[in-house]
Amino acid sequence: xxxxxxxxxxxxxxxxxxxxxxxxxxxxxxxxxxxxxxxxxxxxxxxxxxxxxxxxxxxxxxxxxxxxxxxxxxxxxxxxxxxxxxxxxxxxxxxxxxxxxxxxxxxxxxxxxxxxxxxxxxxxxxxxxxxxxxxxxxxxxxxxxxxxxxxxxxxxxxxxxxxxxxxxxxxxxxxxxxxxxxxxxxxxxxxxxxxxxxxxxxxxxxxxxxxxxxxxxxxxxxxxxxxxxxxxxxxxxxxxxxxxxxxxxxxxxxxxxxxxxxxxxxxxxxxxxxxxxxxxxxxxxxxxxxxxxxxxxxxxxxxxxxxxxxxxxxxxxxxxxxxxxxxxxxxxxxxxxxxxxxxxxxxxxxxxxxxxxxxxxxxxxxxxxxxxxxxxxxxxxxxxxxxxxxxxxxxxxxxxxxxxxxxxxxxxxxxxxxxxxxxxxxxxxxxxxxxxxxxxxxxxxxxxxxxxxxxxxxxxxxxxxxxxxxxxxxxxxxxxxxxxxxxxxxxxxxxxxxxxxxxxxxxxxxxxxxxxxxxxxxxxxxxxxxxxxxxxxxxxxxxxxxxxxxxxxxxxxxxxxxxxxxxxxxxxxxxxxxxxxxxxxxxxxxxxxxx
RNA sequence: GGUUCCGUAGCUCAGUUGGAUAGAGCAACAGCCUUCUAAGCUGUGGGUCGCGCGUUCGAGUCGCGCCGGAAUCACCA
Numbered sequence: 001x002x003x004x005x006x007x008x009x010x011x012x013x014x015x016x017x018x019x020x021x022x023x024x025x026x027x028x029x030x031x032x033x034x035x036x037x038x039x040x041x042x043x044x045x046x047x048x049x050x051x052x053x054x055x056x057x058x059x060x061x062x063x064x065x066x067x068x069x070x071x072x073x074x075x076x077x078x079x080x081x082x083x084x085x086x087x088x089x090x091x092x093x094x095x096x097x098x099x100x101x102x103x104x105x106x107x108x109x110x111x112x113x114x115x116x117x118x119x120x121x122x123x124x125x126x127x128x129x130x131x132x133x134x135x136x137x138x139x140x141x142x143x144x145x146x147x148x149x150x151x152x153x154x155x156x157x158x159x160x161x162x163x164x165x166x167x168x169x170x171x172x173x174x175x176x177x178x179x180x181x182x183x184x185x186x187x188x189x190x191x192x193x194x195x196x197x198x199x200x201x202x203x204x205x206x207x208x209x210x211x212x213x214x215x216x217x218x219x220x221x222x223x224x225x226x227x228x229x230x231x232x233x234x235x236x237x238x239x240x241x242x243x244x245x246x247x248x249x250x251x252x253x254x255x256x257x258x259x260x261x262x263x264x265x266x267x268x269x270x271x272x273x274x275x276x277x278x279x280x281x282x283x284x285x286x287x288x289x290x291x292x293x294x295x296x297x298x299x300x301x302x303x304x305x306x307x308x309x310x311x312x313x314x315x316x317x318x319x320x321x322x323x324x325x326x327x328x329x330x331x332x333x334x335x336x337x338x339x340x341x342x343x344x345x346x347x348x349x350x351x352x353x354x355x356x357x358x359x360x361x362x363x364x365x366x367x368x369x370x371x372x373x374x375x376x377x378x379x380x381x382x383x384x385x386x387x388x389x390x391x392x393x394x395x396x397x398x399x400x401x402x403x404x405x406x407x408x409x410x411x412x413x414x415x416x417x418x419x420x421x422x423x424x425x426x427x428x429x430x431x432x433x434x435x436x437x438x439x440x441x442x443x444x445x446x447x448x449x450x451x452x453x454x455x456x457x458x459x460x461x462x463x464x465x466x467x468x469x470x471x472x473x474x475x476x477x478x479x480x481x482x483x484x485x486x487x488x489x490x491x492x493x494x495x496x497x498x499x500x501x502x503x504x505x506x507x508x509x510x511x512x513x514x515x516x517x518x519x520x521x522x523x524x525x526x527x528x529x530x531x532x533x534x535x536x537x538x539x540x541x542x543x544x545x546x547x548x549x550x551x552x553x554x555x556x557x558x559x560x561x562x563x564x565x566x567x568x569x570x571x572x573x574x575x576x577x578x579x580x581x582x583x584x585x586x587x588x589x590x591x592x593x594x595x
Numbered sequence: 596g597g598u599u600c601c602g603u604a605g606c607u608c609a610g611u612u613g614g615a616u617a618g619a620g621c622a623a624c625a626g627c628c629u630u631c632u633a634a635g636c637u638g639u640g641g642g643u644c645g646c647g648c649g650u651u652c653g654a655g656u657c658g659c660g661c662c663g664g665a666a667u668c669a670c671c672a
Contacts, residue, residue, distance in 0.1 A: 024612075032615065042614060044652060054652080080652080081615060124672070166672060305670060314598080315668085322670040329672045358599055359667050385600080386666075393665090415634095422634065440634085452608065456601065457665065464606090468634055470620040471608080478634050486631045527611080539609060542619080553627095553636045573631095595634075 001094060001519060002028055004071060005039050005084060012064035019049050030516070036076055037083025038516070044080045054080030091515045092502035092568065098519065099498075099575040105521045105582060107151030117155045117344055118144045120352035121270070124161045125257040126170040127195035129264050130394060130401035131387050131460060132354065135449050139384055140352040141270040141588045142450055142534040149586060150529030155344055158272045159336055162254055163279040164329070168235040170194050171249055172228060173201035183256050189405065191260030194253055195396075202397045204228060240326050267408050269442070269588055274343075276336055282327045285335025289320045292371045308367050318363050333364055334371075341375055348378045350532070355383040355455070382532055385457035387449075402462060411441030414465055415474075424595060439590045440474050446589050447473030451538035471542050473589055476580060479545040479552075480591045483577040486557055488593075490570060495558065497570035505568055510551040514572060517544050521579050525586070534587055541583040548576050 006026055013021045025045045031037035043058040050057040055077055062075035062082050073087035098104055120140020123129060129137075140156070148154040174197045183190040205228040212222035223229065238246040265271070289306055292298050298320065299307045306321040320331055340349065351361060361381035368376035386393055387402075394401040415437040419425050425433050448466045452458050468474040490497065507515065520540070528536040557573060560566040581591045 027612085027614080029611080029614080034616070040615090044614080047652090079615065161672065164672065303670090319670055324670080326670085328670070354666090355600065356666055357672090360672090362599090383600085388665090418634070422632095424632080424634085448607095456608090459607080461607095464621090467607090467621065470634095472620080472634085474634055475620095478632080482632055482635085489631060535609085536611095539619090542609090546619085549635060550637095552631080556631065558631050595632085 001071070001086065001090070002039060004069070005041070005065075008065050008069040008072065009041060009061060011068065012061045013046070013049060016060050016064060017049050021046070021049060025049075031083050035078060035081075035083050036085065038086040039084045041082040041084065042080065043077075043082055047080075058082035088506045088512060089502075089504065091512045092505045092507050094519060095507075095515050095568070095572060095575065096502055099571055099578075104575075104578065105525050106149050107526075109148070109151050109153055113151055113153045114347040115153045115155070115344055116147055117157055117340055117346045117349045118147070118352065119157045119159060119350065120144075121158045121265075121272070122161060122353065123158075123261060124164075124166055125194070125254050126166045126198045127396050128189070128191035128260060129404040130396065131404065131407060132394060132401075134268065134404050134407070134445070135384065135387050135458075136352055136354070137265075137268055137270045138446050138449050138588060139382070139454055139534060141268075142537075142586060143350065143352065143382070143532055145586050145588065146525065146528050146532075146534060146537065150526055152529070155346070156271065156273045157340070158275045159281070159333075160275060160277045161329075162277050163239065163250075163282065163332075165232055165236050166198070167250065167254075168232040168239065169201040169205075169228075170198040171246075171253060172231045172235055173197035173204070174253065175249070176231075183259075189260045189263065190256030190258070191264070192403075192405075193260075194257050199397070201228060201232075236326060237324065264404050264408075267405070267442075269590075276339070278332045278336070281335040281339055282332035283335065284339055285331040285333070286321065286327055288334050288338060288371065289331060297370050308363075308370065310363065310366055310370075313366055315359075315363060315366070318367070320367070330360065330364060330367070333360075334367060337364070337368060337376070337379065338373065341373070346375070346378065348380055350380050350382050352382045352384065355385055357381070358383055382454070384454040388457055388459050390459060390461050390463075402460060407445065408442065411445045411466065412438045413441070414468070415441035415444070418468055419595070428594075436592045436595055439592045440468070440477060440595055443473035443477050443584070443589045444468055445473075446587060447476070447538060450534045450587050451542070453535050454533060473584075474595070476541050476545045476584060477589070477592055478595055479548055480577060480580045480584070481593060481595045482552065483548075483573050483580070484593045486573055487570070487577065490558060493558070495566070495570070497567045497574070500564045500567040502564070502568055505564060507568070508555070510547075510554055511569070511572060513547050514544075514551050514576065517547055518575055518579055521583070528586070537583055537586050541580065541587075544576070544583070545580065548573075 005028055009026055010021055013019060027042040027045060029040050031040045041058070041061065043054040046057050047054055050060070058077040058080060062077060062084065065072045065084060066075060071086050071090040072084055074085040076083050118140055121133065121137050123133060144154050144156045177200060178197065183193040186193060205226055208226035208228055209222040212226060213219055217225065235246060239250060289298065293300060293306055299309055301307065303323040304325070305319060305323040307317045307319055309317045311317065319328055322328060337349070340346065353361065358381065365376050365379045419437055425436060444466050451471070524536060524540050528534065555569065557566065557569045560569060584591045
């Protein structure tokens with residue numbers, strides 16, 4: 001509809017002023033509610049062409065449109081704004097057109113589509129997932145669906161940080177304190193089991209450091225010389241040297257963690273096409289660094305450590321290999337990036353990683369470019385904000401976190417309580433009820449997280465549970481369930497729809513509002529993909545559902561006696577259902593048939 | 596201190612490439628179920644868009660400077 005108007009205005013200007021107008025001078029937007037009209041042309045930029053006042057320019061164009069464009073039934077001019085009125089019947093035709101499109105809102109993936117690798121999740125194998133990881137996983141997964149729906153070829157990937165000093169900490173603590181206990185022997189989920197030893201390590205390490213300080217050490221010396229830290233360092237050296245017993249322990253503990261992660265990923269509903277392990281990629285990283293050192297792009301210091309000097313790019317020198325030859329975090333990321341490029345020849349590589357690592361990703365891309373990898377220009381750090389608690393940020397070292405598994409369980413439990421209180425889901429089996437409550441609880445959680453602008457920090461208050469009313473996931477799910485219910489009833493009573501033509505049908509204002517919003521869906525998906533913002537989808541769905549609920553409240557669908565109108569409303573409802581379901585899908589949220 | 600990000604109603608958040616009188620939800624209060632699901636709908640109150648200057652016909656949006664908060668600048672990841 002907007003394009004139609006754009007064309008009309010271009011023609012108007014050519015005819016009136018004998019100029020072909022540059023498209024970005026045509027500012028067309030939706031008419032604000034307080035004014036009459038559907039679409040508004042801002043006339044100020046056009047005064048340069050018309051050499052008339054904005055009001056007169058708007059009036060000229062308005063008159064031309066009314067005469068020459070069939071869909072335009074009238075106009076008004078307020079200040080420099082030309083409010084164009086689209087004849088109501090056009091919207092009915094528009095509904096028919098879009099509801100007959102296959103895969104409305106999707107762009108099919110052609111042979112020359114961009115290849116985008118999206119990395120998200122990226123857990124450490126020393127502790128279970130918490131709320132921060134949930135935000136990461138939900139953003140990454142939703143982005144993958146949005147970008148793929150916008151026509152890109154997507155590879156969802158994960159890098160498992162399965163090696164390094166932090167893993168050794170859990171291993172050391174287990175050796176010292178576990179007496180051979182396992183997840184099986186304690187009945188614990190594997191990731192939680194291992195995480196407890198990590199927390200135990202940190203606790204005892206802190207005590208040891210404090211004792212050393214009391215005995216006269218400086219805090220730095222104490223941190224370096226505490227027996228637990230020495231043991232962890234020793235463990236890391238043995239691991240990198242391939243010590244059999246160490247590797248065996250490492251394998252065993254990681255396998256416990258993976259079993260736990262699988263459960264959490266499944267509960268969250270996220271998936272990956274390809275998983276990389278740091279323990280596989282860090283060696284490539286070391287080779288890259290050594291080769292680049294030989295080629296003279298890097299510096300080796302007297303103690304043997306290897307650095308890159310990025311001071312020309314206003315950054316510091318950055319360590320790439322320790323003096324003892326072991327790899328640091330960025331070493332493996334260099335290796336991983338090169339391996340991935342060889343695997344997929346991506347056009348873009350999106351890293352979904354928190355904003356605390358902004359510096360890291362600046363260094364990563366620059367280092368790869370210095371090493372001669374031109375494609376590193378396609379690396380993009382999707383930097384999202386932290387999830388904070390009312391008392392500040394979460395601290396996994398101290399065990400002060402909102403655990404992912406706990407939170408998912410709590411959300412489902414809340415959904416269950418509400419469902420009971422509201423007397424819903426009568427006639428369903430316990431399994432069916434549980435399934436629906438899980439969808440709703442997760443819907444509330446996912447929407448809560450995805451509706452906020454990714455780059456902003458967000459606060460989560462565990463004391464106030466996430467809402468199920470208002471601007472929430474369940475609100476949108478509920479709207480969907482209502483529609484399903486109507487359509488089901490239509491089927492049961494033998495009412496079919498979609499057979500009428502709406503050429504002479506004049507929709508009411510509520511219906512027109514709904515159609516206008518539905519009409520925006522494809523451009524919204526594109527925008528969400530280019531802006532990389534699930535929040536745009538979330539907020540759009542809310543507006544959409546709210547608008548539909550008003551219509552639903554004010555008018556009867558199945559009770560409508562005029563067959564043509566009833567057909568039209570069913571069609572409107574069906575399209576609404578499709579768009580809501582697809583929109584929720586883009587966010588990784590399931591749409592229940594009933595709730 | 597350097598760099599990056601954020602600051603909109605009591606709280607949580609929207610606010611299109613700069614456009615008209617800045618919007619939702621929650622919380623509070625008042626209404627609406629004999630009718631397709633009330634997890635819904637309607638209404639009331641609530642604002643120095645952190646502060647200032649500039650660019651512009653027009654600034655919550657762009658630029659500069661302050662103020663406040665966060666992250667980072669590790670031989671941690």
